[in-house]
Amino acid sequence: MFTALLLFSFGLVIGSFLNVVSFRYSEEKNLFHTEHLGGRSKCRHCEQKLAWYELVPVFSFLLQKGKCWVCYKKLSWQYLLMEVAGGLIFLLPLYLYNPIIPNSLFIIQSAIWILAFLTFLLIWSIDFRLYLIPDELNLVLGALGLVLADYTNLYGQFGNFKGSFLGSYAALFGWRSNIWINHFSAALIGGALVGLIIFLSKGKGMGMGDLKMMLALGLLYGWPDVLFIFIIASVIGAAASLALMLFHKKTLKDALPFGPFLVIGAILVFFWGEAILRSYFNFFGL
Helix, strand or coil: CHHHHHHHHHHHHHHHHHHHHHHHCCCCCCCCCHHHHCCCCECCCCCCECCHHHCCCCHHHHHCCCECCCCCCECCCHHHHHHHHHHHHCCHHHHHCCCCCCCHHHHHHHHHHHHHHHHHHHHHHHHHHHCCCCHHHHHHHHHHHHHHHHHHHHCCCCECCECCCCHHHHHHHCCCCCHHHHHHHHHHHHHHHHHHHHHHHCCCCCCHHHHHHHHHHHHHHCCCHHHHHHHHHHHHHHHHHHHHHHCCCCCCCCCCCCHHHHHHHHHHHHHHHHHHHHHHHHHCCC
8 A cells, every 4th residue: 555655646746747848848849858857847827936835746736726826827637637647657567467576577567668658648748739749759669669579578478378468369460479570560560550541641630740659659569459559549539520520629621639549549458458359359249
């Protein structure tokens, strides 16, 4: 219990920091530029610098009733959501593994997936606001994928019935004999799927950031997981677009960032990939 509370509290702080980075980010400067990472926090409306007691994750937002104490303008719910998301992300090791005696593989896998989910959090918030995915974040995902594949292979955690969030169903899709062929093929196929849509829609359906993210997700998740990430993201994205049009929030000509839906697809496959596929096959009696 104490370990979970400690991890969650630390995650709240990290989530709060990432939220600041997200709001400060601009396309003109590198994501890791000092202007994005450093400096005093301030209200986005009146630019009043914030005191330490206004920066306590979750509690400050609730205490201020979601408003700035100086200008009384409403604060974005993104502050609260990203802080809580950061806390939950740091509980991933306890949810997934929870070994009695942590070994090196447990530590490496935990660190990689925590960093991956934190990267997802930044991609979601930046793409939702600016309709772009920083190259730096896609590079981070790709690098994490290569490290994860190396250690998964080293510890013998890859094969027909292991090494995929789709469980034993992954064996139906092939390429399970070599982890490097599997992950690089996943990256190429994922990139090709988005590239085809970009070509057919003349850049209106998706963007290069989405293509690069699919390449990175392929390296991180492997085949066939990346295929189902794309399918789930496309279905949810289409449903969201339809709902927005029905409520007259968007038109057919309006763009919708695809990065957040790829994040949703990646999260759903991570937690419930095998269950989703099992439900699909059961529905059709297969």
